[in-house]
Amino acid sequence: MSSELESSIYIFVFSVLMKPKRILIIIFLTPCLLFALLVCSYFAKPEYFYFRAWEFFDNLIISGPYANTQFLEESGDSSRAYLSQAYTYKNNISINHYGNRVACLEPGQLDHRSILMLGDSQLFGSGLDDNDTLPIRLCEEFQIPIYNGSRLHELNLTSSKEFNFSSVIFTASERLGIKRFCMAAPDFDKASSADTTPPYSLKKSFTLNFLIQNLNYLIGYLQSRFSVVTQLTLPWKAPVADIISFQHTKSDQDYQDELKCALRLNQHYSKKGISTAFVYFPSQQTILRETLLVKSDVTTDEFIPRMVDIMNVSGLSSLDTKRCLLAAAKEGRVTQPHDTHLNGSGMRAMSQCIKESKIAKLFGR
Amino acid sequence: MLFNSYEFIFTFLPIALVVYYALGRYHHESAILWLGLVSVFFYGYWSFYSLPVLGLSIVANYFLGNELQRRQEEVKKIILILSIALNLLALAYFKYVNFFIDNTNILLSNIGAEPWRALNVILPIGISFFTFTQIAYLLDIYLDRVKKVSFSNYMLFVTFFPHLIAGPIIHHKQVMPQFSNEGIFKVDLEKIAIGVIIFVIGMAKKLLIADPLGSYADQIFGGISGGSAPMLLESWLGSFAYTFQLYFDFSGYSDMAVGLSLLFGIILPFNFNSPFKARSIIDFWQRWHISLTKYIGDYLYTPITLFFMRLGQSRSEALELFISLVTPTILIFLILGIWHGANWTFVFFGGMHGVYVVVNHLWRRLPEQSFFKNFCILKIVLAWICTFLAVDIAFVMFRSTSISEAFIFYKGMMGFYGEGSLGSSPSILFFLAAGLLVSLVLPNTLSLMNSDSKEIFNYRPPSGRAAPAVFAVYIGLLAFLCLLSLNHPSTFLYFQF
Numbered sequence: 014m015s016s017e018l019e020s021s022i023y024i025f026v027f028s029v030l031m032k033p034k035r036i037l038i039i040i041f042l043t044p045c046l047l048f049a050l051l052v053c054s055y056f057a058k059p060e061y062f063y064f065r066a067w068e069f070f071d072n073l074i075i076s077g078p079y080a081n082t083q084f085l086e087e088s089g090d091s092s093r094a095y096l097s098q099a100y101t102y103k104n105n106i107s108i109n110h111y112g113n114r115v116a117c118l119e120p121g122q123l124d125h126r127s128i129l130m131l132g133d134s135q136l137f138g139s140g141l142d143d144n145d146t147l148p149i150r151l152c153e154e155f156q157i158p159i160y161n162g163s164r165l166h167e168l169n170l171t172s173s174k175e176f177n178f179s180s181v182i183f184t185a186s187e188r189l190g191i192k193r194f195c196m197a198a199p200d201f202d203k204a205s206s207a208d209t210t211p212p213y214s215l216k217k218s219f220t221l222n223f224l225i226q227n228l229n230y231l232i233g234y235l236q237s238r239f240s241v242v243t244q245l246t247l248p249w250k251a252p253v254a255d256i257i258s259f260q261h262t263k264s265d266q267d268y269q270d271e272l273k274c275a276l277r278l279n280q281h282y283s284k285k286g287i288s289t290a291f292v293y294f295p296s297q298q299t300i301l302r303e304t305l306l307v308k309s310d311v312t313t314d315e316f317i318p319r320m321v322d323i324m325n326v327s328g329l330s331s332l333d334t335k336r337c338l339l340a341a342a343k344e345g346r347v348t349q350p351h352d353t354h355l356n357g358s359g360m361r362a363m364s365q366c367i368k369e370s371k372i373a374k375l376f377g378r
Numbered sequence: 379m380l381f382n383s384y385e386f387i388f389t390f391l392p393i394a395l396v397v398y399y400a401l402g403r404y405h406h407e408s409a410i411l412w413l414g415l416v417s418v419f420f421y422g423y424w425s426f427y428s429l430p431v432l433g434l435s436i437v438a439n440y441f442l443g444n445e446l447q448r449r450q451e452e453v454k455k456i457i458l459i460l461s462i463a464l465n466l467l468a469l470a471y472f473k474y475v476n477f478f479i480d481n482t483n484i485l486l487s488n489i490g491a492e493p494w495r496a497l498n499v500i501l502p503i504g505i506s507f508f509t510f511t512q513i514a515y516l517l518d519i520y521l522d523r524v525k526k527v528s529f530s531n532y533m534l535f536v537t538f539f540p541h542l543i544a545g546p547i548i549h550h551k552q553v554m555p556q557f558s559n560e561g562i563f564k565v566d567l568e569k570i571a572i573g574v575i576i577f578v579i580g581m582a583k584k585l586l587i588a589d590p591l592g593s594y595a596d597q598i599f600g601g602i603s604g605g606s607a608p609m610l611l612e613s614w615l616g617s618f619a620y621t622f623q624l625y626f627d628f629s630g631y632s633d634m635a636v637g638l639s640l641l642f643g644i645i646l647p648f649n650f651n652s653p654f655k656a657r658s659i660i661d662f663w664q665r666w667h668i669s670l671t672k673y674i675g676d677y678l679y680t681p682i683t684l685f686f687m688r689l690g691q692s693r694s695e696a697l698e699l700f701i702s703l704v705t706p707t708i709l710i711f712l713i714l715g716i717w718h719g720a721n722w723t724f725v726f727f728g729g730m731h732g733v734y735v736v737v738n739h740l741w742r743r744l745p746e747q748s749f750f751k752n753f754c755i756l757k758i759v760l761a762w763i764c765t766f767l768a769v770d771i772a773f774v775m776f777r778s779t780s781i782s783e784a785f786i787f788y789k790g791m792m793g794f795y796g797e798g799s800l801g802s803s804p805s806i807l808f809f810l811a812a813g814l815l816v817s818l819v820l821p822n823t824l825s826l827m828n829s830d831s832k833e834i835f836n837y838r839p840p841s842g843r844a845a846p847a848v849f850a851v852y853i854g855l856l857a858f859l860c861l862l863s864l865n866h867p868s869t870f871l872y873f874q875f
Contacts, residue, residue: 033571036850040574043854044861239862243586245594245619245806 055231062234064088065139066106067164072230074112074215082107087140089352095251096241100349102140111213114138116161117152120175120213126377127158127177129170131194132184135294136163138360140349145357147184150364155376166213168194168201171287173213180288180375183278186353187296187317188261195274202281261296263312271320275329290330290372293317294355294363297348300338330372337366379423381634382581384864390420395641402563409563411530413642417539421504424543428502432537435468439512440532446519447526458520462513469509472501477720504543506717508536514677515550524550531557538644540635544628544872546649546669553644562643573640575853576823580633582856584870585863587813588626592868594806595620595777602783609798613790615806620777621770622813624871625653628667631870633823648824654769654817657761659734662769674714682706703739708732718776723784727776734768 055062063069066085074081085106088098107115114137118127130136130148138146138161148161160178162170171178185191195201241249279289295317298307302314317335324331338359341347347359355363367373379386394416402409422429442461446454476496483493515535518524527535527550535554536542556562598608598616608616632649639646649668656662663671687702708729715728774791778784789795 033567035847036571037567037574039847039850040571040578040854040857043851044858047855047858233865236862236865239859240866243590243863245590245809246597249805 051235052228052231055227060085062231064090064092065134067134067137067139068230070106070108070112071165072227074108081109082143089140089349089354090134092251093237094241094247096238096249097251099251100352102349104140104142104145106138107143110215112165112215114146114148114161114163115143116146116148116159118158118160118176120173122158123175123177124158125177126179127160128375129160129162129176129178129181130184131167131170131181132163132294133186133189133193134164135186135354136161136184140352140354141357141360145360147360147363150360151367151376154364154368155373157376168198171282171285175213178287180290181278181282182290182292182372182375183275184292184294186294187299188353190267190271190274190293191278191291192267192270192274195277202277261313262310263316265312267312268316268320268323272323272327275324276327279329288330288375290375291324292332292367292372293320293334295335295338297353299335300342301346301348330375332366332370332372334363334366337369338362341365379420380869381577381631381638382584382860382864382868387864390416391638391641398642399563399565406560406563407528407530410534410557414530414534414537417534417537417542420539421537421542425500425503427500428505431468431472431502431505432508435465435508435512436533436536438464439516439536440529443516443519443524443532444526446516447524454520458516461516465509465513465516469505472499472505474716474720475499507545507547508542510547510673511536514547514673517677518550527554538639540638541646544631544635544870545667546632546635546647547673548646548669549673552647556644564643566643569640569643569645573637575637576633576640577637578853578857578860579823580630580635580637581860583626583630583633583816585630585860586856587809587816588623588630589863589868590809591619591623591806591813592627592871594809595623599777599783599787602786603779607786607795608790609796610790610793611798613787613798615810617770617774617787617791618810618813619806621773622810622817624773624776625650625817626813627871629822631872636823650822651824652817652822654766654814655762656765656769657758658765659731659738659768662765663731663735670714670717674710678713679706679710682710704736707736707739711735721779722781723775723778726781726784727772730772730775734772 059069059073060083063085064087066083066087069083069085070081083106084103086101086103088101092098109115109119111120116130118124128151130151136147143149146161148159152159160170160176163184166173170176171181183191183194185193241247275291282289293316298305299314299317301307318333321331321333338347338355341359341362345358347355347362349356367376379390381387394413397412398409401412418429418432421432439461442457442464446457446461449457476499479494479496486493515524531554534557535548535550538548538553541548595616598612599620601608629650636646636648647669651665651668653662653665656665683702683706686706689701709732711728711732712725713728715724715726715731718724718727771788771791774787775781775784778787
């Protein structure tokens with residue numbers, strides 16, 4: 014490009030410096046306006062800024078003594094590393110005024126047969142409609158009150174005066190294990206219930222804290238999405254079988270940690286007269302390992318059956334969900350593609366497994 | 379504290395600016411002192427243990443400079459030699475002592491002798507830059523090119539935080555007179571506007587182009603350390619990615635330094651002038667790391683070349699050519715290579731460019747081929763391709779952690795390990811295309827500053843024109859994207875030098 018042409022094209026740029034104040038104002042205002050626009054978009058259509066329903070509810074819940082239902086699109090944790098998603102699941106997701114997902118027991122319904130189920134995204138029913146979650150399935154199966162205590166309050170729920178649980182069923186993904194309860198609340202069996210009783214009901218929204226919480230979330234979301242654009246080591250579109258890349262391995266120490274935590278939980282709740290049981294959600298890599306041609310080592314492959322044996326020998330209630338679901342898997346897919354969660358038919362199969370196991374006695378069978 | 383971090387942009391910089399202009403309104407010396415102190419704080423924030431080294435270097439060189447000004451000719455020469463030797467000794471100790479020990483140990487192990495123990499030496503960050511800056515100052519005092527300066531002005535000259543850690547290497551003649559100019563203590567919105575624009579452009583170069591390309595380059599080069607050899611396609615993509623990463627990282631830093639200094643009313647020299655537009659290696663080195671090549675040219679290349687030219691006089695043409703051209707050129711570039719770091723790869727890098735420059739000089743001596751007289755465009759394109767490839771290949775050596783690693787990479791570039799594929803990250807092509815577009819087509823910040831004069835600092839805006847705000851919006855948008863990337867700040871490549 015000739016210097017004269019360069020001059021004429023770019024001299025106009027510096028003609029704006031005739032009014033440098035104006036230039037500075039525009040430069041500083043532009044990002045502010047852009048951010049304001051994004052904030053408005055966020056509050057107008059917040060569902061487009063979340064991968065998981067509980068994050069949505071954690072940040073944006075409206076308080077009140079009624080269940081809050083949203084028709085939300087979820088794509089899963091593995092989608093966070095990619096710009097576009099391979100799969101999304103749109104479902105009705107309802108929570109109560111405690112912030113927990115609805116099942117067939119609400120706070121205040123004191124029933125001596127009631128069962129508390131604790132767990133993570135699988136128990137919450139991420140990617141599932143309200144009627145497809147495991148607690149709802151078990152409600153239909155056993156016709157007794159069951160509370161879905163996943164994701165919020167968790168171990169503190171037994172301290173609430175609005176419940177009278179006879180049993181607690183701990184569920185965990187095979188990858189994270191039961192020990193995550195002990196890691197999340199290391200002193201759960203030491204503190205008195207008075208010290209740990211949290212405020213259960215959701216607080217009112219539209220406070221300054223609410224605004225700050227949501228702005229922080231939005232900034233984090235935008236930053237993580239932008240970093241996906243600028244990272245060059247992964248594709249922008251999520252691959253179909255991405256979840257296979259998530260390998261997990263189990264060592265002998267993991268088995269010991271699992272048992273130790275389960276025994277602690279059992280001991281703590283037994284003192285309160287509450288029975289316990291422990292259930293693992295197998296990973297997609299585990300129950301579809303041969304189909305997906307996933308490499309695995311023996312300690313990982315045999316984790317659930319071995320752990321269940323160890324628990325049973327130690328006097329704890331558990332069931333071999335892997336063997337049970339393997340049979341169901343042969344009849345068709347039981348997991349979500351692009352994710353490790355059980356889908357609706359998988360949860361049906363899971364409830365059937367529980368119904369036919371020794372754990373069923375907790376439900377009065 | 380990095381320029382591209384929240385604490386710098388939203389805390390350090392506003393405080394430094396506000397207090398600077400507040401003090402400058404009433405007492406200029408205090409403003410200079412304040413700027414020097416915040417610069418020392420900035421340096422100490424990086425590396426507290428290097429502060430004594432910096433402090434001692436400044437005090438010693440200032441004292442030696444004063445002695446040089448006071449003394450007579452014979453004593454002046456001795457003081458000059460002593461002061462340069464002390465500076466180079468310090469640089470050699472901190473930067474090269476373990477390199478020297480490692481190589482000596484190789485020799486000792488060959489003769490069965492006891493190896494020397496490596497020293498636990500922490501490299502003070504920016505030592506190459508502030509040592510060279512001060513040596514140039516001392517040389518100019520010796521040559522009576524410098525008037526007496528106050529300690530605060532000298533301290534600021536050396537430590538001024540925009541340039542302290544990774545350049546540009548500033549010359550006292552360019553910067554010190556500005557400290558005495560009353561104008562820099564008054565808020566000049568025009569300079570501030572230009573400074574903000576250049577700072578944002580620099581930050582965008584670093585965060586939006588250099589860092590993404592760097593992640594890819596690290597993956598390819600890191601694979602060799604992990605035992606996997608790169609195939610043809612990925613080795614070429616990896617080399618291009620690193621070449622552009624290095625340019626945008628370093629030129630981004632330099633732009634941010636220029637932009638920041640303009641916020642304080644001080645004008646620093648530019649360091650790059652679209653080096654990838656170069657059509658010869660000689661042209662490339664006139665556009666790349668300009669402050670270093672100017673420094674080396676003024677203080678090393680010219681005197682060394684003159685020395686060798688006198689040596690080569692009255693000899694045969696071939697011998698004269700070897701002595702007066704080849705020898706000083708290779709020597710200078712070896713020095714330039716080793717300046718970058720204590721590794722044989724840098725020496726080889728310098729040697730490669732020395733050979734390139736010699737070949738370029740010899741090519742220029744040949745009569746122009748009539749073929750190219752008729753096909754000018756072809757000549758330009760071929761010249762550009764050859765230059766770019768030569769630079770890219772040399773940067774492979776620059777990036778590699780060892781000579782053997784570099785040769786594995788070169789073999790990959792020749793297809794020894796197979797053809798390869800784009801793999802799961804075709805977006806690399808997008809970023810490489812962006813890098814090529816920005817470096818070849820878009821104006822660099824030097825041309826944005828002044829488009830019709832060789833003198834950078836003589837800009838005079840035209841009058842009577844309308845003021846489109848599009849460019850300002852574009853800069854604001856770039857700033858927004860950069861702010862989104864600040865949550866994971868990455869250091870600049872030239873910090874290691």
